[in-house]
Amino acid sequence: MKHLLKMSDLSKIEIIEILNLADQLKYELKHNIPHRHLEGKTLGMIFQKSSTRTRVSFETGMYQLGGNALFLSSRDLQIGRGEPVQDTARVLSRYLDGIMIRTFEQKEVEDLANNGNIPIINGLTDYCHPCQVLADLMTIREYKGQFDGLKMCYIGDGNNMANSLIVGGLTVGMEVSCACPDGYRPDQTVLDFAKDYEGKFTLTESPLEAAANADVLFTDVWASMGQEGEAEIRRKAFAGYQINDEVMAAAKRDAMVQHCLPAHREEEITAKVFEAHADEIFDEAENRLHAQKAVMVKLMKN
Ligand code: CP
Numbered sequence: 001m002k003h004l005l006k007m008s009d010l011s012k013i014e015i016i017e018i019l020n021l022a023d024q025l026k027y028e029l030k031h032n033i034p035h036r037h038l039e040g041k042t043l044g045m046i047f048q049k050s051s052t053r054t055r056v057s058f059e060t061g062m063y064q065l066g067g068n069a070l071f072l073s074s075r076d077l078q079i080g081r082g083e084p085v086q087d088t089a090r091v092l093s094r095y096l097d098g099i100m101i102r103t104f105e106q107k108e109v110e111d112l113a114n115n116g117n118i119p120i121i122n123g124l125t126d127y128c129h130p131c132q133v134l135a136d137l138m139t140i141r142e143y144k145g146q147f148d149g150l151k152m153c154y155i156g157d158g159n160n161m162a163n164s165l166i167v168g169g170l171t172v173g174m175e176v177s178c179a180c181p182d183g184y185r186p187d188q189t190v191l192d193f194a195k196d197y198e199g200k201f202t203l204t205e206s207p208l209e210a211a212a213n214a215d216v217l218f219t220d221v222w223a224s225m226g227q228e229g230e231a232e233i234r235r236k237a238f239a240g241y242q243i244n245d246e247v248m249a250a251a252k253r254d255a256m257v258q259h260c261l262p263a264h265r266e267e268e269i270t271a272k273v274f275e276a277h278a279d280e281i282f283d284e285a286e287n288r289l290h291a292q293k294a295v296m297v298k299l300m301k302n
């Protein structure tokens with residue numbers, strides 16, 4: 001594993017290894033056991049979109065690992081004035097030991113990886129959000145003990161979260177069902193990936209059908225970063241694509257709920273369901289820290 005560009009870069013074994021290390025690092029942090037695996041290393045964090053969790057968890061995580069993190073806003077970098085990614089990658093490779101990038105196009109992340117010679121970590125693109133899904137899988141395993149025999153359900157936009165959850169869920173052995181309105185389906189590359197998991201993947205337009213007997217339910221915002229201009233059209237298209245009492249009643253009695261956050265209450269999830277599952281959702285947010293520390297150790301430790 002040289003980079004983390006998308007979930008399909010990872011085998012089941014690699015995912016489990018990351019989750020095992022994440023569990024260990026979480027234990028060490030909680031018990032004040034030093035784990036300074038990245039002493040003297042520097043991570044650059046390029047942000048072309050907003051962030052609360054990703055920025056703070058990477059920066060804090062790098063600090064706990066004994067290294068440094070640099071916040072690099074595209075507003076301040078020459079990239080924002082048109083300096084090619086290829087040149088930026090070659091320059092930053094000379095200073096840094098790894099780069100985390102949050103941007104729009106997946107191609108930009110792949111270009112960074114192809115042009116530099118240090119590990120690149122995808123901190124969210126329009127196509128995928130692998131760091132989030134590693135934290136999600138960690139949380140599911142924490143609560144449910146294993147993946148085999150579990151059903152994951154995603155309701156809402158076939159966006160970066162849907163794309164990464166489908167690939168991640170199927171790879172670790174879960175059944176995955178997805179409810180998306182027509183016109184808002186997951187990326188074709190992800191639907192093609194799912195073809196290899198016959199009988200384990202379903203795509204429907206019905207949230208209740210998708211939620212039937214689910215062990216874990218996911219949703220995400222109706223309009224992602226960069227889609228603010230479509231918010232009104234999307235509000236209409238996604239009406240009914242909500243985790244609410246009716247959807248919860250279709251799932252298993254002990255089903256857990258996950259949300260990558262930020263959440264829009266009464267849009268993709270009711271305030272009632274959100275608050276009833278707040279512990280799981282904020283454990284999920286916390287696990288961003290531990291899962292990403294594991295990724296950084298795997299990629300950046302000598
Ligand atoms: N879930 C997530 O990636 O949150 P941020 O946008 O706050 O980083």
Ligand code: NVA
Nearest residue numbers: 159220224225260261
């Ligand atoms: N789909 C959302 C996820 C935010 C973490 C977005 O891209 O804005």
